[in-house]
Amino acid sequence: xxxxxxxxxxxxxxxxxxxxxxxxxxxxxxxxxxxxxxxxxxxxxxxxxxxxxxxxxxxxxxxxxxxxxxxxxxxxxxxxxxxxxxxxxxxxxxxxxxxxxxxxxxxxxxxxxxxxxxxxxxxxxxxxxxxxxxxxxxxxxxxxxxxxxxxxxxxxxxxxxxxxxxxxxxxxxxxxxxxxxxxxxxxxxxxxxxxxxxxxxxxxxxxxxxxxxxxxxxxxxxxxxxxxxxxxxxxxxxxxxxxxxxxxxxxxxxx
Amino acid sequence: xxxxxxxxxxxxxxxxxxxxxxxxxxxxxxxxxxxxxxxxxxxxxxxxxxxxxxxxxxxxxxxxxxxxxxxxxxxxxxxxxxxxxxxxxxxxxxxxxxxxxxxxxxxxxxxxxxxxxxxxxxxxxxxxxxxxxxxxxxxxxxxxxxxxxxxxxxxxxxxxxxxxxxxxxxxxxxxxxxxxxxxxxxxxxxxxxxxxxxxxxxxxxxxxxxxxxxxxxxxxxxxxxxxxxxxxxxxxxxxxxxxxxxxxxxxxxxxxxxxx
Numbered sequence: 001x002x003x004x005x006x007x008x009x010x011x012x013x014x015x016x017x018x019x020x021x022x023x024x025x026x027x028x029x030x031x032x033x034x035x036x037x038x039x040x041x042x043x044x045x046x047x048x049x050x051x052x053x054x055x056x057x058x059x060x061x062x063x064x065x066x067x068x069x070x071x072x073x074x075x076x077x078x079x080x081x082x083x084x085x086x087x088x089x090x091x092x093x094x095x096x097x098x099x100x101x102x103x104x105x106x107x108x109x110x111x112x113x114x115x116x117x118x119x120x121x122x123x124x125x126x127x128x129x130x131x132x133x134x135x136x137x138x139x140x141x142x143x144x145x146x147x148x149x150x151x152x153x154x155x156x157x158x159x160x161x162x163x164x165x166x167x168x169x170x171x172x173x174x175x176x177x178x179x180x181x182x183x184x185x186x187x188x189x190x191x192x193x194x195x196x197x198x199x200x201x202x203x204x205x206x207x208x209x210x211x212x213x214x215x216x217x218x219x220x221x222x223x224x225x226x227x228x229x230x231x232x233x234x235x236x237x238x239x240x241x242x243x244x245x246x247x248x249x250x251x252x253x254x255x
Numbered sequence: 256x257x258x259x260x261x262x263x264x265x266x267x268x269x270x271x272x273x274x275x276x277x278x279x280x281x282x283x284x285x286x287x288x289x290x291x292x293x294x295x296x297x298x299x300x301x302x303x304x305x306x307x308x309x310x311x312x313x314x315x316x317x318x319x320x321x322x323x324x325x326x327x328x329x330x331x332x333x334x335x336x337x338x339x340x341x342x343x344x345x346x347x348x349x350x351x352x353x354x355x356x357x358x359x360x361x362x363x364x365x366x367x368x369x370x371x372x373x374x375x376x377x378x379x380x381x382x383x384x385x386x387x388x389x390x391x392x393x394x395x396x397x398x399x400x401x402x403x404x405x406x407x408x409x410x411x412x413x414x415x416x417x418x419x420x421x422x423x424x425x426x427x428x429x430x431x432x433x434x435x436x437x438x439x440x441x442x443x444x445x446x447x448x449x450x451x452x453x454x455x456x457x458x459x460x461x462x463x464x465x466x467x468x469x470x471x472x473x474x475x476x477x478x479x480x481x482x483x484x485x486x487x488x489x490x491x492x493x494x495x496x497x498x499x500x501x502x503x504x505x506x507x508x509x510x511x512x513x514x515x
Contacts, residue, residue, distance in 0.1 A: 058405050077409055083402040086506045087424045099420070100410040128506050148410075 005033040015063030024050040026209035039187045039195035039202045047210025048188045076145030078155040082137035084129040091125035094144045115143040135166035152184045196237045204244050206252040213248035292475040300475040315460035322380025323441040330388025338396040355386040363451035379448035384441035391433030395426025428507050431499035438491040
């Protein structure tokens with residue numbers, strides 16, 4: 001199904017060298033198809049976050065090109081930290097993207113409560129970020145990314161700082177939101193298990209400079225749940241991805 | 256709860272002991288009031304000279320508040336200008352520092368030559384109070400979370416949206432800290448200028464009363480005026496602390512009670 005969907009964005013030969021000379025990405029190619037859930041997996045420093053920021057337009061590639069099939073699409077971005085404004089309520093935080101776009105206030109309020117309902121935070125709209133747990137802050141952050149109904153949801157290791165129980169719960173809720181909204185999702189992670197559980201396709205990257213090492217498909221239908229997480233199929237896929245990742249790291253060290 | 260009572264009670268008890276020792280000292284050694292007046296005489300002077308001292312207090316407080324408000328306005332506006340236009344910062348920052356490091360006692364007599372006394376006093380209050388506000392606001396505006404800046408960039412926020420919706424609220428704790436420091440300093444600036452004007456001045460502020468009473472050896476009135484100045488300073492400090500607490504109470508760690 002994924003292979004037949006149209007390509008939304010392609011990165012061709014993209015490179016990124018930082019001012020101090022660090023090469024974060026080199027000859028990086030990626031095609032992202034409409035509606036798919038793709039993970040970028042690699043060790044820290046492999047440029048996966050940089051690739052995500054380039055797609056979001058937060059960073060400019062120093063080489064190569066980014067082609068959008070229908071012009072630059074709207075994106076929602078979830079950072080590693082919740083990145084909420086501590087002085088504003090959860091509702092105001094979620095409304096921010098619409099406020100910056102000078103959208104109608106009444107419509108913004110409705111869109112924000114809908115987004116909060118999606119992530120299960122309806123009762124916390126008037127709370128301040130400091131009053132919420134880490135997992136709830138991340139939910140608010142996801143609601144903010146969804147509030148503009150973007151074509152594409154970009155997530156940069158959003159659950160890395162959470163405990164395992166909260167992370168599993170958020171994994172399930174994220175998948176539910178993704179299936180419900182039918183949007184393209186790119187998920188950056190350094191967790192093999194998380195990438196297998198969530199995605200249809202895993203792009204494994206080599207470190208320094210970041211390149212695509214290989215791609216592994218996860219041909220398991222959704223909805224996925226704890227039965228999948230404990231299945232032999234999941235274990236086999238995790239083993240396959242773990243070996244591929246080890247090879248990618250070895251390649252990076254050898255060069 | 257007990258800790259709270261102790262925090263109020265202990266300074267009170269200490270004050271009582273201090274006043275008692277002072278009174279006893281004056282009585283036992285029969286110290287004349289023009290050398291060291293006892294607390295009783297100071298209190299009586301405070302009552303008998305109430306009209307005169309009250310008017311002087313109003314003069315000093317008015318100038319202090321005006322100086323403080325102008326400093327708050329100037330400091331914040333200049334910090335925003337520094338933050339928005341690097342060239343303005345490069346051009347003006349050294350002079351802001353020079354103004355700050357040159358002792359106000361040395362500047363006051365010069366200002367008194369060129370400016371009418373109330374304006375000179377106002378300028379002194381402004382000069383000493385404005386720098387902490389400028390420095391704190393600049394620090395606050397430059398300490399914005401980089402990811403939040405990236406988020407605003409992602410949603411194509413204009414420069415003024417970033418300033419108004421992100422930088423200023425994020426700098427609020429530092430701005431308020433600057434204002435708290437500046438409140439006390441503006442009183443000091445006003446007092447320094449009045450003292451420098453001294454007997455030559457036509458003013459009638461509290462510091463002028465202190466200088467004048469000194470020349471006339473009216474020591475009890477000096478003490479009474481000093482007491483009022485201290486009380487004014489304490490009031491300014493606590494008002495600003497209360498404003499700061501009220502503004503930050505919902506979200507900033509400094510104003511939120513720690514859960515135990």
